[in-house]
Amino acid sequence: MFFPISGVHLDPIYLILIGFIVGTLGGFFGVGGSFLTAPALFAVGLPMNFVVGTDLAHIVGKSIVAARTHRVLGNIDLKLAGIMVIGTIAGSETGVQAIELLKKVADVDLVVGSVSIIVFTGISLFCAWESWMTLRAKARTSSYPTLGKKQDSTAIDGFAKAVQRIKLAPTVSLPHSGIASISFWAILFVSFIGGVFSGFLGGGAGYIRMPSMVYLLGIPTHIAVGTDLFEIIISAGYGTVRHAMKGNVDIVIALIMQTGAALGARIGANLTQYFTGPRIRLAFAPLPLLGAIVIALRLLNSHH
Amino acid sequence: MKNVKKSTLFHLIIELTIYAVFVSVYLILVLHFLLDWLKELFTKQREVYAYVAILLMIGQAVGLERVTSILVHLTRRRTE
Numbered sequence: 001m002f003f004p005i006s007g008v009h010l011d012p013i014y015l016i017l018i019g020f021i022v023g024t025l026g027g028f029f030g031v032g033g034s035f036l037t038a039p040a041l042f043a044v045g046l047p048m049n050f051v052v053g054t055d056l057a058h059i060v061g062k063s064i065v066a067a068r069t070h071r072v073l074g075n076i077d078l079k080l081a082g083i084m085v086i087g088t089i090a091g092s093e094t095g096v097q098a099i100e101l102l103k104k105v106a107d108v109d110l111v112v113g114s115v116s117i118i119v120f121t122g123i124s125l126f127c128a129w130e131s132w133m134t135l136r137a138k139a140r141t142s143s144y145p146t147l148g149k150k151q152d153s154t155a156i157d158g159f160a161k162a163v164q165r166i167k168l169a170p171t172v173s174l175p176h177s178g179i180a181s182i183s184f185w186a187i188l189f190v191s192f193i194g195g196v197f198s199g200f201l202g203g204g205a206g207y208i209r210m211p212s213m214v215y216l217l218g219i220p221t222h223i224a225v226g227t228d229l230f231e232i233i234i235s236a237g238y239g240t241v242r243h244a245m246k247g248n249v250d251i252v253i254a255l256i257m258q259t260g261a262a263l264g265a266r267i268g269a270n271l272t273q274y275f276t277g278p279r280i281r282l283a284f285a286p287l288p289l290l291g292a293i294v295i296a297l298r299l300l301n302s303h304h
Numbered sequence: 305m306k307n308v309k310k311s312t313l314f315h316l317i318i319e320l321t322i323y324a325v326f327v328s329v330y331l332i333l334v335l336h337f338l339l340d341w342l343k344e345l346f347t348k349q350r351e352v353y354a355y356v357a358i359l360l361m362i363g364q365a366v367g368l369e370r371v372t373s374i375l376v377h378l379t380r381r382r383t384e
Contacts, residue, residue, distance in 0.1 A: 004343045012331070057361050064365035237358055244354035247346070251357035252339060255364055259327045262368045263320070 006050045006250040019260030027066040027268025032059040034203025035291030053248030059236040061258035067229040069269035075226025077176040084191035088235040091195020113299045120292035128285035134278040160218030204232045221277030
């Protein structure tokens with residue numbers, strides 16, 4: 001089928017299938033899935049500028065569906081999401097400006113690619129180690145507190161508690177996430193860093209925001225997944241409008257992808273209720289590593 | 305337990321079938337009516353295109369979610 005906006009021929013079934021796979025992952029892990037969508041669209045001939053913008057547009061639709069399901073399951077902390085949007089948008093702008101600056105002084109693809117590989121591999125190894133330790137501790141120690149699926153614990157709980165002890169005013173309470181008091185600036189910092197990665201590396205940056213919310217702020221995994229998706233709607237929506245104004249969005253491709261993603265996102269979001277936090281984090285661990293491998297292969301290809 | 309699994313799988317298959325038919329009809333209609341108009345907007349009024357694009361995406365996401373929820377709910381009531 002011919003798509004006149006981007007001027008390419010693509011198979012709609014292929015687009016629906018990509019949407020479905022990425023939608024399922026997104027609904028379950030609270031990530032946009034750009035590390036899979038971008039190479040999948042680029043491989044079939046969509047120009048890179050359209051890949052970035054169109055992917056963002058489809059992330060908006062998919063996140064709406066997944067976030068609605070998570071809301072029904074009680075996995076969204078609206079207060080937390082509201083604060084995070086501010087940091088994400090500011091961080092995203094900073095990331096975009098950093099790219100523009102980098103264009104003048106270095107090989108952008110090489111720098112961005114190398115940073116992505118280091119960050120993705122680090123997150124992957126850390127998540128795998130931490131969730132494995134938590135699951136082992138739970139299995140070994142009978143005195144370990146028995147938690148429900150939505151209550152959560154990590155192997156580095158002390159770190160999040162230390163962050164919560166920083167009483168830099170103003171402080172906010174997040175009763176839905178079970179946090180009595182936390183500095184507004186700590187939340188803003190985490191979302192700002194996520195935004196920087198989103199602007200710098202593209203996509204929704206859920207791969208860094210979701211683990212940061214769990215490990216740095218102490219948000220239970222289920223609520224981190226749901227809240228991240230809700231927050232992505234606003235930040236990716238903002239990115240979509242900006243990219244569309246620059247002519248980087250083929251909305252017809254995004255709409256077709258979203259039909260598959262909508263179903264996948266519902267399935268993924270519903271699946272979270274059958275898994276505990278550490279198991280979701282353990283399953284999440286290979287995803288950033290997969291992203292790192294895809295980027296490494298792309299870098300190797302472009303240098304040959 | 306076996307019955308519950310069978311029932312869940314049955315509901316999933318029904319959901320997928322309804323969804324596939326619904327999406328096919330929807331896509332044919334949307335592509336038929338919107339493709340030329342969107343191309344025109346993209347070329348001539350980029351800012352309007354940007355806002356129309358995000359509204360279409362939000363509308364489709366909310367609409368598809370609502371319709372499939374209703375369809376699945378109705379099917380479950382009939383099969384239970």
